[in-house]
Amino acid sequence: MTNTRKDPLEQRIAELLDDRAARLDELTLARLGAARRRAAAHVGWAARIRRPLQTAGGLALAASVVLGLSVLLHAPKDPATQPSPDEIEALAEDDVELFEKLEFFRWLDEEGHGGESNGGSA
Amino acid sequence: MARERPAPAGGLDAFLAGVERRALVMAEIATRSRDDALDLVQEAMLSFVDRYATHAPGEWAPLFHRVLQNRIRDWHRRRQVRNRWLVWLHDRDDEDDAPDPIQEAPDPAGRTPEDTVALGIAGEALVAAVEALPLRQQQAFLLRTWEGLDVAQTARAMGCSEGSVKTHLSRAMHALRARLEDHWQ
Known part of the structure:
Protein backbone atom coordinates (compact mmCIF):
# COMPACT_ATOMS: atom_id res chain seq x y z
CA MET A 1 0.00 0.00 0.00
CA THR A 2 2.05 2.91 -1.23
CA ASN A 3 0.84 6.35 -0.35
CA THR A 4 2.21 9.75 -1.10
CA ARG A 5 5.16 9.93 1.27
CA LYS A 6 7.59 12.75 1.66
CA ASP A 7 10.39 10.79 3.27
CA PRO A 8 12.41 8.92 0.62
CA LEU A 9 13.51 6.28 3.13
CA GLU A 10 9.93 5.52 4.13
CA GLN A 11 8.95 5.47 0.46
CA ARG A 12 11.72 3.04 -0.44
CA ILE A 13 10.96 0.67 2.43
CA ALA A 14 7.27 0.72 1.56
CA GLU A 15 8.07 -0.15 -2.05
CA LEU A 16 10.24 -3.04 -0.95
CA LEU A 17 7.51 -4.32 1.33
CA ASP A 18 4.93 -3.96 -1.44
CA ASP A 19 7.21 -5.98 -3.68
CA ARG A 20 7.65 -8.63 -1.03
CA ALA A 21 3.87 -8.92 -0.59
CA ALA A 22 3.37 -9.12 -4.34
CA ARG A 23 5.94 -11.90 -4.76
CA LEU A 24 4.45 -14.37 -2.30
CA ASP A 25 4.65 -17.91 -3.64
CA GLU A 26 1.63 -19.89 -4.77
CA LEU A 27 1.63 -22.24 -1.81
CA THR A 28 1.59 -19.36 0.64
CA LEU A 29 -1.19 -17.65 -1.28
CA ALA A 30 -3.20 -20.87 -1.28
CA ARG A 31 -2.80 -21.17 2.48
CA LEU A 32 -3.82 -17.55 2.93
CA GLY A 33 -6.89 -18.08 0.75
CA ALA A 34 -7.85 -21.16 2.75
CA ALA A 35 -7.51 -19.22 5.99
CA ARG A 36 -9.68 -16.43 4.60
CA ARG A 37 -12.38 -18.83 3.43
CA ARG A 38 -12.34 -20.50 6.83
CA ALA A 39 -12.80 -17.13 8.48
CA ALA A 40 -15.61 -16.18 6.09
CA ALA A 41 -17.35 -19.47 6.82
CA HIS A 42 -16.89 -18.79 10.50
CA VAL A 43 -19.03 -15.67 10.13
CA GLY A 44 -22.03 -17.74 9.05
CA TRP A 45 -21.35 -20.36 11.68
CA ALA A 46 -21.01 -17.75 14.41
CA ALA A 47 -24.27 -16.11 13.36
CA ARG A 48 -26.11 -19.44 13.35
CA ILE A 49 -24.71 -20.67 16.64
CA ARG A 50 -24.80 -17.37 18.49
CA ARG A 51 -28.60 -17.01 18.57
CA PRO A 52 -29.28 -20.52 19.96
CA LEU A 53 -26.46 -20.03 22.43
CA GLN A 54 -27.91 -16.72 23.53
CA THR A 55 -31.36 -18.33 23.87
CA ALA A 56 -29.94 -21.23 25.85
CA GLY A 57 -27.98 -18.83 28.01
CA GLY A 58 -31.09 -16.79 28.70
CA LEU A 59 -33.08 -19.88 29.64
CA ALA A 60 -30.29 -21.06 31.92
CA LEU A 61 -30.19 -17.67 33.60
CA ALA A 62 -33.98 -17.65 34.10
CA ALA A 63 -33.89 -21.17 35.54
CA SER A 64 -31.12 -20.15 37.92
CA VAL A 65 -33.11 -17.16 39.11
CA VAL A 66 -36.25 -19.29 39.69
CA LEU A 67 -34.25 -21.92 41.55
CA GLY A 68 -32.56 -19.31 43.68
CA LEU A 69 -35.84 -17.64 44.58
CA SER A 70 -37.49 -20.94 45.49
CA VAL A 71 -34.59 -21.83 47.75
CA LEU A 72 -34.79 -18.43 49.42
CA LEU A 73 -38.57 -18.60 49.90
CA HIS A 74 -38.58 -22.12 51.35
CA ALA A 75 -35.53 -21.75 53.50
CA PRO A 76 -35.99 -21.52 57.32
CA MET B 1 -6.99 13.00 10.64
CA ALA B 2 -8.32 9.51 10.10
CA ARG B 3 -8.35 8.50 6.49
CA GLU B 4 -11.81 7.23 5.65
CA ARG B 5 -11.75 3.77 4.20
CA PRO B 6 -14.67 2.89 1.97
CA ALA B 7 -16.42 -0.37 2.65
CA PRO B 8 -15.04 -3.13 0.44
CA ALA B 9 -17.43 -3.92 -2.38
CA GLY B 10 -17.31 -7.64 -1.62
CA GLY B 11 -17.85 -7.22 2.08
CA LEU B 12 -15.80 -9.04 4.66
CA ASP B 13 -14.21 -11.50 2.24
CA ALA B 14 -12.99 -8.67 0.01
CA PHE B 15 -11.60 -6.82 3.01
CA LEU B 16 -9.66 -9.87 4.19
CA ALA B 17 -8.45 -10.56 0.66
CA GLY B 18 -7.20 -7.01 0.43
CA VAL B 19 -5.32 -7.07 3.70
CA GLU B 20 -4.07 -10.65 3.93
CA ARG B 21 -0.78 -10.26 2.04
CA ARG B 22 0.36 -7.23 3.99
CA ALA B 23 -0.77 -8.88 7.21
CA LEU B 24 1.35 -11.91 6.38
CA VAL B 25 4.42 -9.81 5.58
CA MET B 26 3.99 -7.85 8.83
CA ALA B 27 3.70 -11.04 10.84
CA GLU B 28 6.65 -12.55 9.01
CA ILE B 29 8.81 -9.51 9.72
CA ALA B 30 7.84 -9.73 13.39
CA THR B 31 8.39 -13.48 13.74
CA ARG B 32 10.91 -14.14 10.95
CA SER B 33 9.00 -17.33 10.28
CA ARG B 34 6.64 -17.92 7.38
CA ASP B 35 4.79 -20.75 9.13
CA ASP B 36 4.32 -18.85 12.37
CA ALA B 37 3.19 -15.81 10.38
CA LEU B 38 0.58 -17.85 8.52
CA ASP B 39 -0.71 -19.26 11.81
CA LEU B 40 -0.95 -15.79 13.32
CA VAL B 41 -2.79 -14.34 10.32
CA GLN B 42 -5.25 -17.24 10.29
CA GLU B 43 -5.92 -16.85 14.03
CA ALA B 44 -6.31 -13.11 13.59
CA MET B 45 -8.82 -13.56 10.76
CA LEU B 46 -10.95 -15.95 12.80
CA SER B 47 -10.85 -13.79 15.91
CA PHE B 48 -11.57 -10.66 13.88
CA VAL B 49 -14.68 -12.02 12.16
CA ASP B 50 -15.88 -13.53 15.40
CA ARG B 51 -15.65 -10.26 17.32
CA TYR B 52 -15.83 -7.43 14.85
CA ALA B 53 -17.64 -8.60 11.71
CA THR B 54 -20.73 -6.65 12.73
CA HIS B 55 -18.80 -3.40 13.12
CA ALA B 56 -18.92 -0.72 10.46
CA PRO B 57 -16.64 -1.60 7.52
CA GLY B 58 -14.80 1.66 7.99
CA GLU B 59 -13.56 0.38 11.34
CA TRP B 60 -12.38 -2.98 10.06
CA ALA B 61 -8.78 -2.07 9.22
CA PRO B 62 -7.68 -0.77 12.65
CA LEU B 63 -9.69 -3.51 14.39
CA PHE B 64 -8.14 -6.26 12.28
CA HIS B 65 -4.67 -4.91 12.91
CA ARG B 66 -5.42 -4.64 16.61
CA VAL B 67 -6.21 -8.36 16.67
CA LEU B 68 -3.17 -9.21 14.56
CA GLN B 69 -0.76 -7.08 16.59
CA ASN B 70 -2.06 -8.59 19.82
CA ARG B 71 -1.40 -12.06 18.41
CA ILE B 72 2.10 -11.01 17.41
CA ARG B 73 2.79 -9.63 20.89
CA ASP B 74 1.52 -12.84 22.47
CA TRP B 75 3.81 -14.82 20.15
CA HIS B 76 6.79 -12.72 21.27
CA ARG B 77 5.93 -13.21 24.94
CA ARG B 78 5.77 -16.98 24.49
CA ARG B 79 9.06 -16.88 22.60
CA GLN B 80 10.75 -14.88 25.38
CA VAL B 81 9.61 -17.37 28.00
CA ARG B 82 10.88 -20.23 25.87
CA ASN B 83 14.22 -18.51 25.36
CA ARG B 84 14.59 -17.93 29.11
CA TRP B 85 14.06 -21.63 29.69
CA LEU B 86 16.61 -22.48 27.03
CA VAL B 87 19.17 -20.18 28.66
CA TRP B 88 18.41 -21.61 32.10
CA LEU B 89 18.78 -25.17 30.86
CA HIS B 90 21.97 -24.22 29.08
CA ASP B 91 23.41 -22.71 32.28
CA ARG B 92 22.56 -25.88 34.19
CA ASP B 93 24.57 -27.90 31.70
CA ASP B 94 27.63 -25.96 32.88
CA GLU B 95 29.46 -26.54 29.66
CA ASP B 96 31.43 -23.43 28.92
CA ASP B 97 32.50 -24.55 25.50
CA ALA B 98 29.04 -25.69 24.41
CA PRO B 99 27.46 -23.57 21.67
CA ASP B 100 24.68 -21.16 22.64
CA PRO B 101 21.45 -22.83 21.43
CA ILE B 102 19.90 -19.49 20.61
CA GLN B 103 22.90 -18.31 18.66
CA GLU B 104 23.18 -21.65 16.95
CA ALA B 105 19.48 -21.90 16.11
CA PRO B 106 18.85 -21.61 12.39
CA ASP B 107 17.36 -18.42 11.08
CA PRO B 108 13.57 -19.05 11.08
CA ALA B 109 13.39 -17.35 7.71
CA GLY B 110 15.85 -19.93 6.40
CA ARG B 111 18.58 -17.40 5.58
CA THR B 112 22.24 -18.23 5.87
CA PRO B 113 24.81 -15.54 6.77
CA GLU B 114 25.69 -15.44 3.09
CA ASP B 115 22.05 -14.78 2.25
CA THR B 116 22.00 -11.91 4.72
CA VAL B 117 25.02 -10.34 3.07
CA ALA B 118 23.39 -10.79 -0.29
CA LEU B 119 20.25 -9.15 0.99
CA GLY B 120 22.27 -6.15 2.07
CA ILE B 121 23.91 -5.92 -1.31
CA ALA B 122 20.52 -6.22 -2.99
CA GLY B 123 19.01 -3.44 -0.94
CA GLU B 124 16.93 -5.77 1.20
CA ALA B 125 19.02 -4.47 4.08
CA LEU B 126 16.27 -1.93 4.43
CA VAL B 127 13.77 -4.64 5.22
CA ALA B 128 16.29 -6.40 7.45
CA ALA B 129 16.65 -3.17 9.39
CA VAL B 130 12.88 -3.06 9.91
CA GLU B 131 13.01 -6.66 11.13
CA ALA B 132 15.67 -5.66 13.64
CA LEU B 133 13.55 -2.93 15.21
CA PRO B 134 12.07 -3.52 18.67
CA LEU B 135 8.56 -4.89 18.28
CA ARG B 136 6.62 -1.77 19.28
CA GLN B 137 8.70 0.47 17.03
CA GLN B 138 8.29 -2.03 14.23
CA GLN B 139 4.53 -2.10 14.69
CA ALA B 140 4.26 1.69 14.73
CA PHE B 141 6.45 2.01 11.66
CA LEU B 142 4.63 -0.62 9.59
CA LEU B 143 1.12 0.46 10.54
CA ARG B 144 1.80 4.12 9.92
CA THR B 145 4.22 4.05 7.03
CA TRP B 146 3.15 0.97 5.11
CA GLU B 147 -0.41 0.16 6.09
CA GLY B 148 -1.32 3.83 5.99
CA LEU B 149 -3.22 4.04 9.27
CA ASP B 150 -3.29 7.47 10.84
CA VAL B 151 -1.99 8.12 14.35
CA ALA B 152 -5.35 7.53 16.03
CA GLN B 153 -5.97 4.29 14.13
CA THR B 154 -2.43 3.11 14.84
CA ALA B 155 -2.91 3.86 18.53
CA ARG B 156 -6.13 1.85 18.49
CA ALA B 157 -4.44 -1.03 16.69
CA MET B 158 -1.49 -1.02 19.08
CA GLY B 159 -3.59 -0.49 22.20
CA CYS B 160 -1.63 2.56 23.33
CA SER B 161 -1.90 6.35 23.31
CA GLU B 162 -1.33 8.51 20.26
CA GLY B 163 1.66 10.04 22.02
CA SER B 164 3.20 6.59 22.40
CA VAL B 165 2.70 5.95 18.69
CA LYS B 166 4.56 9.14 17.83
CA THR B 167 7.37 8.24 20.22
CA HIS B 168 7.71 4.71 18.81
CA LEU B 169 7.63 6.01 15.26
CA SER B 170 10.25 8.68 15.95
CA ARG B 171 12.57 6.17 17.57
CA ALA B 172 12.02 3.74 14.72
CA MET B 173 12.97 6.30 12.12
CA HIS B 174 16.02 7.33 14.15
CA ALA B 175 17.14 3.69 14.47
CA LEU B 176 16.58 3.00 10.78
CA ARG B 177 18.59 6.01 9.69
CA ALA B 178 21.39 5.09 12.06
CA ARG B 179 21.45 1.49 10.89
CA LEU B 180 21.13 2.26 7.20
CA GLU B 181 23.48 5.18 6.85
CA ASP B 182 25.86 3.00 4.87
CA HIS B 183 23.07 1.81 2.58
CA TRP B 184 20.91 4.88 2.36
CA GLN B 185 22.01 8.41 1.79
Whole structure:
Protein backbone atom coordinates (compact mmCIF):
# COMPACT_ATOMS: atom_id res chain seq x y z
CA MET A 1 0.00 0.00 0.00
CA THR A 2 2.05 2.91 -1.23
CA ASN A 3 0.84 6.35 -0.35
CA THR A 4 2.21 9.75 -1.10
CA ARG A 5 5.16 9.93 1.27
CA LYS A 6 7.59 12.75 1.66
CA ASP A 7 10.39 10.79 3.27
CA PRO A 8 12.41 8.92 0.62
CA LEU A 9 13.51 6.28 3.13
CA GLU A 10 9.93 5.52 4.13
CA GLN A 11 8.95 5.47 0.46
CA ARG A 12 11.72 3.04 -0.44
CA ILE A 13 10.96 0.67 2.43
CA ALA A 14 7.27 0.72 1.56
CA GLU A 15 8.07 -0.15 -2.05
CA LEU A 16 10.24 -3.04 -0.95
CA LEU A 17 7.51 -4.32 1.33
CA ASP A 18 4.93 -3.96 -1.44
CA ASP A 19 7.21 -5.98 -3.68
CA ARG A 20 7.65 -8.63 -1.03
CA ALA A 21 3.87 -8.92 -0.59
CA ALA A 22 3.37 -9.12 -4.34
CA ARG A 23 5.94 -11.90 -4.76
CA LEU A 24 4.45 -14.37 -2.30
CA ASP A 25 4.65 -17.91 -3.64
CA GLU A 26 1.63 -19.89 -4.77
CA LEU A 27 1.63 -22.24 -1.81
CA THR A 28 1.59 -19.36 0.64
CA LEU A 29 -1.19 -17.65 -1.28
CA ALA A 30 -3.20 -20.87 -1.28
CA ARG A 31 -2.80 -21.17 2.48
CA LEU A 32 -3.82 -17.55 2.93
CA GLY A 33 -6.89 -18.08 0.75
CA ALA A 34 -7.85 -21.16 2.75
CA ALA A 35 -7.51 -19.22 5.99
CA ARG A 36 -9.68 -16.43 4.60
CA ARG A 37 -12.38 -18.83 3.43
CA ARG A 38 -12.34 -20.50 6.83
CA ALA A 39 -12.80 -17.13 8.48
CA ALA A 40 -15.61 -16.18 6.09
CA ALA A 41 -17.35 -19.47 6.82
CA HIS A 42 -16.89 -18.79 10.50
CA VAL A 43 -19.03 -15.67 10.13
CA GLY A 44 -22.03 -17.74 9.05
CA TRP A 45 -21.35 -20.36 11.68
CA ALA A 46 -21.01 -17.75 14.41
CA ALA A 47 -24.27 -16.11 13.36
CA ARG A 48 -26.11 -19.44 13.35
CA ILE A 49 -24.71 -20.67 16.64
CA ARG A 50 -24.80 -17.37 18.49
CA ARG A 51 -28.60 -17.01 18.57
CA PRO A 52 -29.28 -20.52 19.96
CA LEU A 53 -26.46 -20.03 22.43
CA GLN A 54 -27.91 -16.72 23.53
CA THR A 55 -31.36 -18.33 23.87
CA ALA A 56 -29.94 -21.23 25.85
CA GLY A 57 -27.98 -18.83 28.01
CA GLY A 58 -31.09 -16.79 28.70
CA LEU A 59 -33.08 -19.88 29.64
CA ALA A 60 -30.29 -21.06 31.92
CA LEU A 61 -30.19 -17.67 33.60
CA ALA A 62 -33.98 -17.65 34.10
CA ALA A 63 -33.89 -21.17 35.54
CA SER A 64 -31.12 -20.15 37.92
CA VAL A 65 -33.11 -17.16 39.11
CA VAL A 66 -36.25 -19.29 39.69
CA LEU A 67 -34.25 -21.92 41.55
CA GLY A 68 -32.56 -19.31 43.68
CA LEU A 69 -35.84 -17.64 44.58
CA SER A 70 -37.49 -20.94 45.49
CA VAL A 71 -34.59 -21.83 47.75
CA LEU A 72 -34.79 -18.43 49.42
CA LEU A 73 -38.57 -18.60 49.90
CA HIS A 74 -38.58 -22.12 51.35
CA ALA A 75 -35.53 -21.75 53.50
CA PRO A 76 -35.99 -21.52 57.32
CA LYS A 77 -36.87 -17.96 58.17
CA ASP A 78 -34.23 -17.48 60.81
CA PRO A 79 -32.13 -20.26 62.25
CA ALA A 80 -31.74 -18.29 65.47
CA THR A 81 -35.49 -18.56 66.18
CA GLN A 82 -35.62 -22.33 65.67
CA PRO A 83 -35.45 -24.43 68.88
CA SER A 84 -32.13 -26.02 69.39
CA PRO A 85 -31.82 -29.71 70.39
CA ASP A 86 -31.07 -28.64 73.98
CA GLU A 87 -34.25 -26.56 74.13
CA ILE A 88 -36.32 -29.44 72.74
CA GLU A 89 -34.86 -31.77 75.36
CA ALA A 90 -35.62 -29.26 78.17
CA LEU A 91 -39.21 -28.97 76.96
CA ALA A 92 -39.54 -32.74 77.00
CA GLU A 93 -38.16 -32.88 80.55
CA ASP A 94 -40.69 -30.21 81.62
CA ASP A 95 -43.48 -32.37 80.22
CA VAL A 96 -42.26 -35.41 82.12
CA GLU A 97 -42.20 -33.42 85.38
CA LEU A 98 -45.75 -32.16 84.71
CA PHE A 99 -47.01 -35.69 84.18
CA GLU A 100 -45.20 -36.85 87.31
CA LYS A 101 -46.92 -34.06 89.31
CA LEU A 102 -50.33 -34.93 87.86
CA GLU A 103 -49.76 -38.55 88.76
CA PHE A 104 -48.78 -37.53 92.29
CA PHE A 105 -51.92 -35.42 92.82
CA ARG A 106 -54.09 -38.25 91.45
CA TRP A 107 -52.51 -40.66 93.99
CA LEU A 108 -53.10 -38.19 96.83
CA ASP A 109 -56.75 -37.96 95.84
CA GLU A 110 -57.18 -41.72 95.74
CA GLU A 111 -55.48 -42.15 99.09
CA GLY A 112 -57.66 -39.53 100.69
CA HIS A 113 -54.82 -37.26 101.50
CA GLY A 114 -56.38 -34.27 99.77
CA GLY A 115 -55.42 -31.48 102.19
CA GLU A 116 -58.21 -28.92 102.46
CA SER A 117 -60.91 -31.15 100.95
CA ASN A 118 -60.48 -33.62 103.80
CA GLY A 119 -61.18 -31.14 106.46
CA GLY A 120 -57.92 -30.53 108.22
CA SER A 121 -59.18 -31.27 111.73
CA ALA A 122 -56.70 -33.59 113.32
CA MET B 1 -6.99 13.00 10.64
CA ALA B 2 -8.32 9.51 10.10
CA ARG B 3 -8.35 8.50 6.49
CA GLU B 4 -11.81 7.23 5.65
CA ARG B 5 -11.75 3.77 4.20
CA PRO B 6 -14.67 2.89 1.97
CA ALA B 7 -16.42 -0.37 2.65
CA PRO B 8 -15.04 -3.13 0.44
CA ALA B 9 -17.43 -3.92 -2.38
CA GLY B 10 -17.31 -7.64 -1.62
CA GLY B 11 -17.85 -7.22 2.08
CA LEU B 12 -15.80 -9.04 4.66
CA ASP B 13 -14.21 -11.50 2.24
CA ALA B 14 -12.99 -8.67 0.01
CA PHE B 15 -11.60 -6.82 3.01
CA LEU B 16 -9.66 -9.87 4.19
CA ALA B 17 -8.45 -10.56 0.66
CA GLY B 18 -7.20 -7.01 0.43
CA VAL B 19 -5.32 -7.07 3.70
CA GLU B 20 -4.07 -10.65 3.93
CA ARG B 21 -0.78 -10.26 2.04
CA ARG B 22 0.36 -7.23 3.99
CA ALA B 23 -0.77 -8.88 7.21
CA LEU B 24 1.35 -11.91 6.38
CA VAL B 25 4.42 -9.81 5.58
CA MET B 26 3.99 -7.85 8.83
CA ALA B 27 3.70 -11.04 10.84
CA GLU B 28 6.65 -12.55 9.01
CA ILE B 29 8.81 -9.51 9.72
CA ALA B 30 7.84 -9.73 13.39
CA THR B 31 8.39 -13.48 13.74
CA ARG B 32 10.91 -14.14 10.95
CA SER B 33 9.00 -17.33 10.28
CA ARG B 34 6.64 -17.92 7.38
CA ASP B 35 4.79 -20.75 9.13
CA ASP B 36 4.32 -18.85 12.37
CA ALA B 37 3.19 -15.81 10.38
CA LEU B 38 0.58 -17.85 8.52
CA ASP B 39 -0.71 -19.26 11.81
CA LEU B 40 -0.95 -15.79 13.32
CA VAL B 41 -2.79 -14.34 10.32
CA GLN B 42 -5.25 -17.24 10.29
CA GLU B 43 -5.92 -16.85 14.03
CA ALA B 44 -6.31 -13.11 13.59
CA MET B 45 -8.82 -13.56 10.76
CA LEU B 46 -10.95 -15.95 12.80
CA SER B 47 -10.85 -13.79 15.91
CA PHE B 48 -11.57 -10.66 13.88
CA VAL B 49 -14.68 -12.02 12.16
CA ASP B 50 -15.88 -13.53 15.40
CA ARG B 51 -15.65 -10.26 17.32
CA TYR B 52 -15.83 -7.43 14.85
CA ALA B 53 -17.64 -8.60 11.71
CA THR B 54 -20.73 -6.65 12.73
CA HIS B 55 -18.80 -3.40 13.12
CA ALA B 56 -18.92 -0.72 10.46
CA PRO B 57 -16.64 -1.60 7.52
CA GLY B 58 -14.80 1.66 7.99
CA GLU B 59 -13.56 0.38 11.34
CA TRP B 60 -12.38 -2.98 10.06
CA ALA B 61 -8.78 -2.07 9.22
CA PRO B 62 -7.68 -0.77 12.65
CA LEU B 63 -9.69 -3.51 14.39
CA PHE B 64 -8.14 -6.26 12.28
CA HIS B 65 -4.67 -4.91 12.91
CA ARG B 66 -5.42 -4.64 16.61
CA VAL B 67 -6.21 -8.36 16.67
CA LEU B 68 -3.17 -9.21 14.56
CA GLN B 69 -0.76 -7.08 16.59
CA ASN B 70 -2.06 -8.59 19.82
CA ARG B 71 -1.40 -12.06 18.41
CA ILE B 72 2.10 -11.01 17.41
CA ARG B 73 2.79 -9.63 20.89
CA ASP B 74 1.52 -12.84 22.47
CA TRP B 75 3.81 -14.82 20.15
CA HIS B 76 6.79 -12.72 21.27
CA ARG B 77 5.93 -13.21 24.94
CA ARG B 78 5.77 -16.98 24.49
CA ARG B 79 9.06 -16.88 22.60
CA GLN B 80 10.75 -14.88 25.38
CA VAL B 81 9.61 -17.37 28.00
CA ARG B 82 10.88 -20.23 25.87
CA ASN B 83 14.22 -18.51 25.36
CA ARG B 84 14.59 -17.93 29.11
CA TRP B 85 14.06 -21.63 29.69
CA LEU B 86 16.61 -22.48 27.03
CA VAL B 87 19.17 -20.18 28.66
CA TRP B 88 18.41 -21.61 32.10
CA LEU B 89 18.78 -25.17 30.86
CA HIS B 90 21.97 -24.22 29.08
CA ASP B 91 23.41 -22.71 32.28
CA ARG B 92 22.56 -25.88 34.19
CA ASP B 93 24.57 -27.90 31.70
CA ASP B 94 27.63 -25.96 32.88
CA GLU B 95 29.46 -26.54 29.66
CA ASP B 96 31.43 -23.43 28.92
CA ASP B 97 32.50 -24.55 25.50
CA ALA B 98 29.04 -25.69 24.41
CA PRO B 99 27.46 -23.57 21.67
CA ASP B 100 24.68 -21.16 22.64
CA PRO B 101 21.45 -22.83 21.43
CA ILE B 102 19.90 -19.49 20.61
CA GLN B 103 22.90 -18.31 18.66
CA GLU B 104 23.18 -21.65 16.95
CA ALA B 105 19.48 -21.90 16.11
CA PRO B 106 18.85 -21.61 12.39
CA ASP B 107 17.36 -18.42 11.08
CA PRO B 108 13.57 -19.05 11.08
CA ALA B 109 13.39 -17.35 7.71
CA GLY B 110 15.85 -19.93 6.40
CA ARG B 111 18.58 -17.40 5.58
CA THR B 112 22.24 -18.23 5.87
CA PRO B 113 24.81 -15.54 6.77
CA GLU B 114 25.69 -15.44 3.09
CA ASP B 115 22.05 -14.78 2.25
CA THR B 116 22.00 -11.91 4.72
CA VAL B 117 25.02 -10.34 3.07
CA ALA B 118 23.39 -10.79 -0.29
CA LEU B 119 20.25 -9.15 0.99
CA GLY B 120 22.27 -6.15 2.07
CA ILE B 121 23.91 -5.92 -1.31
CA ALA B 122 20.52 -6.22 -2.99
CA GLY B 123 19.01 -3.44 -0.94
CA GLU B 124 16.93 -5.77 1.20
CA ALA B 125 19.02 -4.47 4.08
CA LEU B 126 16.27 -1.93 4.43
CA VAL B 127 13.77 -4.64 5.22
CA ALA B 128 16.29 -6.40 7.45
CA ALA B 129 16.65 -3.17 9.39
CA VAL B 130 12.88 -3.06 9.91
CA GLU B 131 13.01 -6.66 11.13
CA ALA B 132 15.67 -5.66 13.64
CA LEU B 133 13.55 -2.93 15.21
CA PRO B 134 12.07 -3.52 18.67
CA LEU B 135 8.56 -4.89 18.28
CA ARG B 136 6.62 -1.77 19.28
CA GLN B 137 8.70 0.47 17.03
CA GLN B 138 8.29 -2.03 14.23
CA GLN B 139 4.53 -2.10 14.69
CA ALA B 140 4.26 1.69 14.73
CA PHE B 141 6.45 2.01 11.66
CA LEU B 142 4.63 -0.62 9.59
CA LEU B 143 1.12 0.46 10.54
CA ARG B 144 1.80 4.12 9.92
CA THR B 145 4.22 4.05 7.03
CA TRP B 146 3.15 0.97 5.11
CA GLU B 147 -0.41 0.16 6.09
CA GLY B 148 -1.32 3.83 5.99
CA LEU B 149 -3.22 4.04 9.27
CA ASP B 150 -3.29 7.47 10.84
CA VAL B 151 -1.99 8.12 14.35
CA ALA B 152 -5.35 7.53 16.03
CA GLN B 153 -5.97 4.29 14.13
CA THR B 154 -2.43 3.11 14.84
CA ALA B 155 -2.91 3.86 18.53
CA ARG B 156 -6.13 1.85 18.49
CA ALA B 157 -4.44 -1.03 16.69
CA MET B 158 -1.49 -1.02 19.08
CA GLY B 159 -3.59 -0.49 22.20
CA CYS B 160 -1.63 2.56 23.33
CA SER B 161 -1.90 6.35 23.31
CA GLU B 162 -1.33 8.51 20.26
CA GLY B 163 1.66 10.04 22.02
CA SER B 164 3.20 6.59 22.40
CA VAL B 165 2.70 5.95 18.69
CA LYS B 166 4.56 9.14 17.83
CA THR B 167 7.37 8.24 20.22
CA HIS B 168 7.71 4.71 18.81
CA LEU B 169 7.63 6.01 15.26
CA SER B 170 10.25 8.68 15.95
CA ARG B 171 12.57 6.17 17.57
CA ALA B 172 12.02 3.74 14.72
CA MET B 173 12.97 6.30 12.12
CA HIS B 174 16.02 7.33 14.15
CA ALA B 175 17.14 3.69 14.47
CA LEU B 176 16.58 3.00 10.78
CA ARG B 177 18.59 6.01 9.69
CA ALA B 178 21.39 5.09 12.06
CA ARG B 179 21.45 1.49 10.89
CA LEU B 180 21.13 2.26 7.20
CA GLU B 181 23.48 5.18 6.85
CA ASP B 182 25.86 3.00 4.87
CA HIS B 183 23.07 1.81 2.58
CA TRP B 184 20.91 4.88 2.36
CA GLN B 185 22.01 8.41 1.79
